[in-house]
Amino acid sequence: MPDLVPALPSPYRARPATADDLGTIHCLVSACERELYGRARTDPGAVAAVLARPGLLPELDTLLIHDEAGQLAARAWVNRRSEVDVHPRHRGRGLGAMLLDWAENRARRAGSEQIVQTVPDEDLGAVALLRSRGYGPMVSEWLLEFAMPKEPTMPEPPSGVTVRPFRPGDEHEAHQLIEDAFDEWQQRRMPYQEWAQHTVERSTFAPAASALAFTDGQLVGAALSLDLPETGEGYIEQVAVRRDHRNQGIAQLLLRHAFRAFYRQGRRTCTLGTHSDTGALGLYLRVGMKVRNSSTVYRKSLRTDCSCPSHHRV
Template structure:
């Protein structure tokens, strides 16, 4: 079986979205990829589509897709890889090109090796034996959690005395939220520092409804926590990130922000809210989400390859 390979362009976003949704159907039982998410990925400022993206076709059918980007400016390189189950050879061809480009990119950054990460469903369409024989190994597991919400059951919580939650009403609040994100996630696995402008791209700011972003403040410490959600996913309301500064943990602020988001989504008519969490998170986030009724939707592994 022969395949035609070429770089992706923004015009390919609908076809890529269709491919990713077919992968979703196979892996998790329903499509959950939105067109604007794919478009945001293709516009990534650290990805040169001519050199960092790959499409594989059988005839006119798109059967595999890969994208590479570099947020670290050094050895850490990220890749996405999607392939239909009956086209493993196409997936392998893209892996060959990805690995070579990752090494080239790391060397351009002055690094002596490339440490490449790829996120895959625990039961992916890609044959993971292809990764294992190349020396890839799993280094982390994430859970995608979800919870049903309803207006009658999920009412906005009343903050305790001395605590205030405010929406990100203006640019100053958005800058502050970015600062809180950088501070609260700095010690998390695979965190890469991002400037404000880089972060705006990462979150697809042109699609963000800032009324679904909140900052928590206390009288004694000021701004100490945040929750950034998105209402533009068709499958469910989505909590992109939630963080509380170390000095303010243990006061119930994370749960307060979480329940605030549940209520906001329920009031808007959404019936499900989801998020992703590192199962090895040391801040107690998995336990927090479990206490607030969130259960596992599916699991994702981070695969790593060290290439030189």
């Protein structure tokens, strides 16, 4: 069983998550998103990628709470980061606070010096709970959308730059490019297998809508996309341009290729997430994207003498 399982009010009971729980966890997360946003935005692959995080021990680092009917009422996981979700039907019963306590205690037992959690700015109750527990804002995040009532136009490519869709065999080169580009703001590099679980190995990975840019046969930019059938939208998971090829319009070109590919597949909206550490919000706004939702990454030090870094990826 997970460390320090909280004493739950009757009739709730707790146990760790297993791979067999992916479907019910996804249903819980989707219910929370529909309550907050009016639509679901997380696909099952994102839930699976969490349980496959390197170092995460499901038997210790996850906790599911079920009601008397055996329905999933809440869940939490902690592994450098943490997430807590309570089904809308079970809110107001203290389950969120109990899971937050459990996550902090587990993080301390695992030797973590801080705990990080992302909360939608619209979820005022969760924001108030975190602030009351000593969490402070660390990074702002935005979900942006690009509406496509007609086929997006394409800019002229910069001189010497060619663009093509992602092909099998591009995986490791794309991973290297993206991790090199993200080194400017991330705290740690994501190993290939962890990265692949979030991108190219997802069942929703959309290679035809994932654009790669080349100069003299060298990969200089990438936009990797997911097709999210439950939302009816395309989603651009990662965008990166090699440092020595920036400010040439390559990122805008890659985005437009992804937009057009999704349009031709029948999608009429494409979304993308970014955060304040990347400095990319202005680029996406100039391309014509608009902010749909915002979130804040909150951090709490788990020791009084910790001067924790402010990088996002943990």
